[in-house]
Amino acid sequence: MSAIRSADRRDFLKKCLTGAVVLGASGKMGLLAAAEQQQQQQGAVLAKSRVVIARDAMLRGVGTTVDSRRMLSLLDRAMQALFDRDNPMETWTKLVRPGETVGLKVNVLGGRGLSSNLQLIEAICERLQEAGIKANDIVVWDRGTDELEHVGFHVSTGGNRVQCFGTDRVDYEQELAMHGSVGSRLSKILTQRCNVLINVPVLKDHDGAGVTIALKNMYGVIHNPNKYHPNGCNPYIADLNMLPEIRTKMRLTICDATTACFEGGPGYKPEYSWKNNALMVSQDPVALDYTGWQIIERKRAEKGLKTLEGDSRAPHYIATAADAQHRLGTNDPRSIAVVEV
């Protein structure tokens, strides 16, 4: 994985040009060749699947509650780095268009302590509205309305407000959507309410799958996720994400890595969680899951725990999602550019 510190575009280009000179290329031809090589490398980096990790050590100030303004700033930094823009609004107008209905698929299964952060969702909603999406064309959703309320979301249906409710309010489609090993009824929120999907998972390990991040968050879209846990949820996770209703609508993943867990997931266990104070954003969910997996492994090593492989739960579903039959993204570290800002 190549890591680029400080993803400011101008800085990056300056470094590239400086590098071309420092290479010590002799003569005009040598200098041009070096510059060409740098450009090719830059192009290759830009062509790679980009995963941005934005971090703010003071996200919670001196307390435990996330600061809303700092969260908005963190989100802006992440989006600017992902889309190579100097202005946060340019990123959102690149992503969505007025008139679209945007679904934010959150993850609240972990309950309080390990769910998609309220301040993050508020920040996303603020930027979406500034990009021209009407408030009532934004739907914050997960499987159950009670679960959303339990972690502090304000349930809202109707009116000129951001909508927030669970699939239990509208039900699942009657027909099965099928691909490979998966045959499931899809949430009507996905099929009938949204034409854009922004995935807002949480960075967690998982007792069966190894990790549960972007790809597995789609288990909250179907009526029968309990059927797809054998064999480390493989190939079910990959097959599920191949469903056209998911694949064509998914535009972005913003992974809430403010509080993450390295063991005992997906439920919240404070002894196995840590305040990571970060967001991970990418348009490649496989690359994001791969990167999140590495973060969790590093934390496990720090705590003296076995690797997920050693614990017989390596996330093999990631490789399946990247394979020739799925091509949902890449798990090749040579093709992933991790940008830390």
Next chain:
Amino acid sequence: MKARGVLLVMLGLALLLNTGCKRQSGAGGSFFPASDQVAGWARTGDIRTFEAADLWKYIDGEAERYLKAGVQRVSTADYKFQNKVDAVVDIYTMGNAEGAEKVFQSEPAVDGKPIQLGDAAGLSSQSLVFRKGACLVRIVAFEGSAETQQALLQLGRGIDLRLAR
């Protein structure tokens, strides 16, 4: 006459067993201290119960581990300590004590310490896990403070007493 007597005894036994089962299945509720039964702790929500077949709705993929250990159900309730610290109590009723031990032993000790409570217990800065007979109890506080550990222990002891009844 003798046959009638046997039948009556059998009926009586059946009634007793049925009551025992009901008491057992309703015991999840009685295991949870009501507000102020443990100093400083108030129960802030209803008790919810998930039977084994629906356990995945509460703990998703983690349910597999509990199912393999023979879980029957989990009951859960929210609490608040001194109106400051929110917590959740989960009480898993396993098929037997071996099941509770199996789950308890499967969780690595990280940043915690063993303590004397129930049949075995572990306490960390924001959580207390202990087993007693066929029950596994997990208490998780959502904020940590100087008082949290002691408060968790008090609530745990309150539940432990109820499990012993």
